[in-house]
Amino acid sequence: MKDYSFRRFSSLIDSVAVNSTSLKPNITRKLSTRVLGSIPIPHRTIPEPRGQDLDFVNVAHSHLIHSDWAKLELLSSGLTAFRVKHVLLRIQKDHVLSLEFFNWVEKKEASSHTLETHSIILHILAKNRKFRLAESILRSIIVSDSIDLPAKLFEALLYSYRLCCSSPCVFDSLFKTFAHMKKFRNASDTFCQMKDYGFLPNVESCNAYLSSLLSLERTDIALAFYSAMRRDRISPNVYTLNMVMRAYCKLGNLQKAKEVLEKMESMGLSPNLVSYNTLIAGYCSKGLLGLAMKTKALMGNKGVLPNLVTFNTLINGFCKEGKLHEANKIFTEMKFMNIAPTTVTYNTLINGYSQVANSEMGSQLYEEMTRNQVKADILTYNARILGLCKEGKTKKAAYLVKELDKENLAPNSSTFAALISGQCVKNNSECAFQLYKSMIRSGCHPNGHVFQMLVSAFCRNKDLDGAVQVLREMFERSRAPDLSLFSELCTELCQRGKAQLAVTLCSEMEARHLLPGGFDKAKIINTCQ
Numbered sequence: 340m341k342d343y344s345f346r347r348f349s350s351l352i353d354s355v356a357v358n359s360t361s362l363k364p365n366i367t368r369k370l371s372t373r374v375l376g377s378i379p380i381p382h383r384t385i386p387e388p389r390g391q392d393l394d395f396v397n398v399a400h401s402h403l404i405h406s407d408w409a410k411l412e413l414l415s416s417g418l419t420a421f422r423v424k425h426v427l428l429r430i431q432k433d434h435v436l437s438l439e440f441f442n443w444v445e446k447k448e449a450s451s452h453t454l455e456t457h458s459i460i461l462h463i464l465a466k467n468r469k470f471r472l473a474e475s476i477l478r479s480i481i482v483s484d485s486i487d488l489p490a491k492l493f494e495a496l497l498y499s500y501r502l503c504c505s506s507p508c509v510f511d512s513l514f515k516t517f518a519h520m521k522k523f524r525n526a527s528d529t530f531c532q533m534k535d536y537g538f539l540p541n542v543e544s545c546n547a548y549l550s551s552l553l554s555l556e557r558t559d560i561a562l563a564f565y566s567a568m569r570r571d572r573i574s575p576n577v578y579t580l581n582m583v584m585r586a587y588c589k590l591g592n593l594q595k596a597k598e599v600l601e602k603m604e605s606m607g608l609s610p611n612l613v614s615y616n617t618l619i620a621g622y623c624s625k626g627l628l629g630l631a632m633k634t635k636a637l638m639g640n641k642g643v644l645p646n647l648v649t650f651n652t653l654i655n656g657f658c659k660e661g662k663l664h665e666a667n668k669i670f671t672e673m674k675f676m677n678i679a680p681t682t683v684t685y686n687t688l689i690n691g692y693s694q695v696a697n698s699e700m701g702s703q704l705y706e707e708m709t710r711n712q713v714k715a716d717i718l719t720y721n722a723r724i725l726g727l728c729k730e731g732k733t734k735k736a737a738y739l740v741k742e743l744d745k746e747n748l749a750p751n752s753s754t755f756a757a758l759i760s761g762q763c764v765k766n767n768s769e770c771a772f773q774l775y776k777s778m779i780r781s782g783c784h785p786n787g788h789v790f791q792m793l794v795s796a797f798c799r800n801k802d803l804d805g806a807v808q809v810l811r812e813m814f815e816r817s818r819a820p821d822l823s824l825f826s827e828l829c830t831e832l833c834q835r836g837k838a839q840l841a842v843t844l845c846s847e848m849e850a851r852h853l854l855p856g857g858f859d860k861a862k863i864i865n866t867c868q
Contacts (some may be wrong), residue, residue: 377537378843381496388425393433396425402439405428411443418448420456427459431503434467451721454480458499465509473509477516481525489525491518493532507538514540518548519554534571542568542576549582558586577603581613590620593630596621610641616648623656628665631656645676651684658736660689666691686718691724698735701726715746721753728761736761752783753806760792768796768805775812794828803832810844822855 388396395417402411403426423444430436439462444451457480463472481489496509517526526548533539534635540548545568552561568575575583580599580754580858587596596618603610615638622631631653635645641760649831650673657666669690673680685708692700701723708715720739727736736758744751754780762771770794778785797805806828813820848854 369806374736378535380500380536381498382501385502388422392419392422392425392489395422396429399426403436408443415447418444418451420451420453423451423456424453424459427456427463428502431459431463434463434469437463438469438472447725453494458495459503459748460507461496461512462499462503462505465512466503466506468508470508470512470515473512474516474519478515478520481516481520481522487524490528493529497532497536498770500822504792507536508540511540511544515544517543518551521551523552523557525558528569531726538571542573542579545573546576546578546582547584549579553586553589555584556589558589561586564714570844575606575608577608577611580606582606584595584614584617584621586616591625591727593618593621593625593627600708608640612643612646612649615643616652618648619649620652623652625658626656626660626760628653628656628660628662640661645678647673647678647684650678651681651687655687655690658687658694661691663688663691663694663697664694680708680713682708682713682716682719685713686716686722689719689727690722690725693722693729696726696729698723698730698732715749716768717743717748720746720748721751721757724754725757725760728757728764729765731761731766733758733761750781751785752778752785755781755783756786756789759789763792763796766796766800768800768802769795772805772809775809786790787818787821790818791824796821797832798824798828803828803835807832807840807844814847814853817853819848819850819855820855822857825855827859 361500376716387393395414399414399422402408402414413629415494424445426440427437430440437460441452441456444456451612457476461473461476464470464476469683477492480492492797493510493515496505496513496723499505500509510529514526514533517523531546532541538841545564548560548564552558552564562583565575565579565586576614584599585597586591588597600610600614600618601612605778615634619631619634622628622634622823635649635653638645638649654673657663657669666688670680670684673684689701689704692704705719705723706714708719720743724736724739727733727739740750740754740758759771759774762768762774774791775785775793778789790809793809794806797803798833799810808826810820829841829845832838832844845854
């Protein structure tokens with residue numbers, strides 16, 4: 340991961356250019372305090388109320404401090420933004436009363452609320468650390484119809500900051516709210532603007548931003564933002580570093596992820612269960628099971644006990660590699676440590692054994708699952724059905740399908756795919772195609788593998804008309820066939836005296852942009868001539 344400048348980080352987010360001052364890396368910074376040498380905070384004075392406005396503010400203030408809401412009701416017709424603003428400033432030391440008045444105005448005369456009155460209540464709540472309430476109000480502003488309103492929020496808060504003797508936490512709330520709402524451009528702008536005026540978000544807000552980025556697979560941007568955090572001396576915590584590890588694992592850079600884990604202690608932090616599980620998951624995703632097991636041993640040496648996630652991840656890793664013996668050893672260790680297997684655990688193992696056509700072990704695991712009162716789901720049945728079908732035991736598989744209704748489960752695309760594979764294993768291409776039709780009638784969607792199985796089955800049975808029929812079904816669903824399979828079919832058609840059909844199929848697929856990559860249409864036509 341190359342070291343992005345903060346400019347590069349900002350431009351990564353929706354390609355939005357952010358105007359900000361250059362970084363000041365040599366300045367010592369402290370979270371939630373002003374940075375020396377930053378742009379001065381502007382102070383905007385507001386006119387004092389006079390005449391009827393002053394009378395209204397005085398009377399409303401008196402009613403509020405005496406909790407006389409009945410008399411306040413009589414004043415509701417005289418509400419204006421100017422008056423509301425001054426009443427809020429008078430009562431700002433009482434955040435409960437301020438919020439009650441703010442909400443009352445919202446109900447009585449919503450048009451009296453402006454961005455400035457919203458800013459004042461946000462300052463009041465932030466000063467009193469009522470961040471959830473502040474975020475709720477911020478959300479209501481951000482989702483409003485005004486397109487440019489989110490961009491004006493920072494400025495509105497900035498100009499009322501000194502007026503309310505506010506806390507830097509108000510800008511932190513704004514940044515975090517944008518992060519939670521996945522408004523990355525606005526969050527990036529806010530981060531830059533905060534820096535300009537000498538404020539920095541706390542690590543929890545930065546974590547919210549990183550989490551949102553990772554949830555939408557914006558991994559590069561997340562790592563760039565982490566680099567910006569470090570340059571601005573925002574100290575990460577374990578949660579930050581866990582997300583950085585997760586980002587590196589998503590990119591397949593497991594060495595970097597490991598380095599982050601190793602550096603935690605030198606940063607005064609202790610890796611936790613999530614830290615180790617993240618690295619283990621990264622290794623398992625790449626089939627590096629030896630390193631995954633070493634990481635599990637390391638966590639034990641550090642006094643961090645593996646949990647359900649650790650074991651499920653390892654079992655899945657070994658099953659994907661077809662190492663069922665090792666997966667079963669992990670499963671046994673898991674039970675020895677009194678960590679109860681879940682539906683996910685059993686499904687992973689049953690599916691692992693089904694993939695190697697060992698339905699007997701799948702059945703044993705299912706029986707154990709039932710004894711332990713672990714609820715089976717459609718994935719459990721699909722795995723068992725697949726195991727039976729891979730062994731050609733289609734009648735037993737069909738019996739399991741009948742059980743689904745008793746368990747209030749409905750067959751899905753994977754159920755039908757497994758049944759179709761069973762018929763294809765037995766070269767019952769016509770039965771397989773009938774199952775395909777049932778699949779369509781049930782509203783399930785076949786994937787490319789289902790079509791490939793059907794075409795292959797018909798070709799093995801020398802039923803070229805059936806294979807062509809499947810191809811036309813693929814055309815209707817905009818699916819391109821496998822290159823080698825289609826080439827074989829076209830060659831077979833030519834050898835059977837159906838050269839024109841092969842040429843027609845090629846033309847139809849070309850018109851729909853479905854010809855497999857690397858397919859040589861000219862060669863087929865020459866072969867057919």
